[in-house]
Amino acid sequence: MSAGWFRWALDSPRVRRTLAGGLAAVGVASVTTGLAASGTSAGLAPAGVSDAVSAASPFGSGSRPNVVVVMVDDMRADDLRFAPTIRHLADTEGVTFQNSFSPYPLCAPSRASFLTGEYAHNHGVLWHHRPYGYAAFDDSRTLATSLRDAGYHTGLVGKYENGYGGMPSKVTGRSSLHYVPNGWDEWRASLTAPPGAGVDGDTYNFMDIALSHNGRIQDDRDGQYSTDVIGAQARDVVGEFSRSRKPFFLDVAFVAPHAGGPRDPEDPGITADPSRGRYRMPTTYVAKKYRGRFDAEIERGAGLPADGGPAEADVSDKPYFFREQDEPTTAQRAALRTATVQRANAIGAVDQQVGRLVKRLRDLGEWKNTVLVFTSDNGYFLGEHRQLDGKVHGHEPALRVPMVITGPGFRDGAHGRERFDPISTVDLSATVLDLAGAQPPRRADGTSKVTTLLEGDQGWSTGIVTESLVHRKGRRAGFDNARGAIGVRTARYSMMLYRTGASELYDLAKDPREQTNLWKDPAYRSVRRDLEQVWWQLHDCRGAECRTPLPASLAASPEEEADLGHTYWRRIESDYSYRNLPR
Structure with a gap:
């Protein structure tokens, strides 16, 4: 634990209230050896962010932690089994939330919720396409503006919002192709350009990603695997930020294991589907060097029962979108296995990049004062309720996402590695703001989970x-x-x-x-x-x-x-x- 973090703890009004309420009896020495046990009280400001630190903190911004959030795309909670580096971090230096949810399990709404701290019905991004998607997102005030106002360097690398680059900016009313939203010091966002813009790369082409680097288009990554590109860019940004005395916030947004091109011979072919006609399983793309890692261990699609039984024998009590699905055919079961294998290997590639990012932070001397979060924008169906792919619906496979957090003050694991308090995407936004001592950009719908991180579970008290x-x-x-x-x-x-x-x-x-x-x-x-x-x-x-x-x-x-x-x-x-x- 860094000395700066300890000063933060002792100067925190929440910690002082906790000490006054009973921790003082055990002595300050015990706090210095295990802040994870006794860091804060449960008090929360009305906006959902605690008063632990303010932007005008008397001990300066250098004592506040760096925050790095790694958000992948379409990763299920149980997909952590394909991420050994991240699991090791969770087991040795972090906390795993076993009840982590994406309240609107779809890329654009979920990412907007993280950036605003609002449920989708408040920020208005309800789908990928017009009138929703990026065109509906007012990103004039986000997590980035709040953190920069609090004295942080801010950066984003990778996927931003669906439609960024191709849809107009709600803020300016003009093209977003060269637009950099407020609050970001270092902007390296992938994009999908409109037709005729002369940009070949695309967010969902894993071997030809195009980036906006502070508004300047970089379309020279043809032949490079986008997971490697995003990982290298993230390491580059933390290297830049580490040269300053300011703390930093970095949003690293990998596209994997989302479906995307190019297609390759390992992809499943087209199968007959009575409810869909001719159907092709959406699959991610995996660079050749990452293939084969989990092939032998995966016997079937992740959402199909281990006993070989039906995905769901009776769906007559379900809404129409499940009732219209037939049990997966033999060909579809094979396709589900292939999709699961490809997703697993893509997650394994991300896992390696996270390991390299952590090493970079250690080499720079930043790790001891960095909070790292690993999560996903939403989960994914892989056979449950006969749903062969997709998300969106409010059922467990789509709602549940991984959530691993490690940082100074809760790396010793003295009180266990698991947490069962609920945490959602809007809660993650409130938690990041709380850690940084920043004010929310809008009226916050979520609750900070810093108390849960430092003290342990508080109970499930809100829906x-x-x-x-x-x-x-x-x-x-x-x-x-x-x-x-x-x-x-x-x-x-x-x-x-x-x-x-x-x-x-x-x-x-x-x-x-x-x-x-x-x-x-x-x-x-x-x-x-x-x-x-x-x-x-x-x-x-x-x-x-x-x-x-x-x-x-x-x-x-x-x-x-x-x-x-x-x-x-x-x-x-x-x-x-x-x-x-x-x-």
Whole structure:
């Protein structure tokens, strides 16, 4: 632990309140040896960011940590088994959140939520295409502007928002091809150029990525694997930032394991699909040097049961988008395995780049004062509920994302490597701001998890709003003109209501795979009533409203949420695990 971080802790009003409340009895010496056990109190400012440090901190910006957030694209929570370097960091120097969620499991809305600290219904980015996507994103005030105002250098490398480069900027009303949003000192964002712009590279061409380097187009990466390009760019930026005494924030956004080109002979062919016609499995691209690493261990698609049974035997209680799916054919099962293999190898490539980034931080002497976060913008279906690909829907495979955090003050692991408190994309935004002592750019919907990091689980006391825009028909009360599905996730239950009038309710303590819809089960009438009450409180929430406490019937203590979490993952591991790989 750095001396600067310790000064931060002792000068923090939250820590002083904690000491006054009882930690003083154990003496300051115990705090110096284990801040992870006793770093902060649970107090939060109304905006969701603590008063631990302010931008005008009397001890200067140098004592605040650097923050590096690595966000990949479409990685499931259980895909961490393909990232040994990151798992090792989690086991030896970090914390793994076992209940980490993307409230709107789609690239553009999720990334906008991280950058603003708002749910999608507040920032307005609800899809990839117009009138949504980048054209709907007001990025005049984001995490970057807040952190720079607080004295940080700020940088972004890799994927920004879907449509950046090709859609107009909402801020300027003009082309975003050369546009650099407010707040970024070092801008190296991948882009998709409009037709006729003379740019060949693209965010989703893994062997020809185009970048905007502070507004100047770099389209000279043909033949280079984009994961390697983004990794090298990230190492270059931390090298630049390390020459300054300012702390820095870096958003590293790998495109893998998202689907993209070019196609190669290993990709699955076109298969017949009664519900889709001719169907080609979307796959990522993996550079040849990264292929083959996990091929032998992966026997089937990640979302198909280990016993070889059906993906889901009966979908009659599900909404129409699942009911219309047939059980995967033999060819489709083979395609799911291939897609899983390619995704695993792509994640393995990212894992190596993260390892090289950590080494660079160590070599520069920055690691001891750097918080590193590894996560994904959303999860992904690979066979669950007969869904062969995609995300968007508010079900566990799409909602759950990996979340590993390591940093000074919680690297000794004295109080365990796992956390079961919920953390969502908007909570991550609030947490980064809290660590940096920065003010939120907008009215924050999330809650900082610094207390959970330093002290341990606090309990599951608020619901998570889940959202999507895939069901345009219907007139159900409470729905606006944009969203088609809105749900609430608690420690034990997941409820989703649809504009069409369809409803789903799952008891995850008994049914982690969400096989049985309990909406019409009379035994769950009181649970449904309580969840509907919470739904009405949260479905349009803003700011502090989004942190409305759950009723006692739906809240969970730290012990209860840990028990539910262990039960959930034991069942998922039993049903889906590979014999030669960890979960």
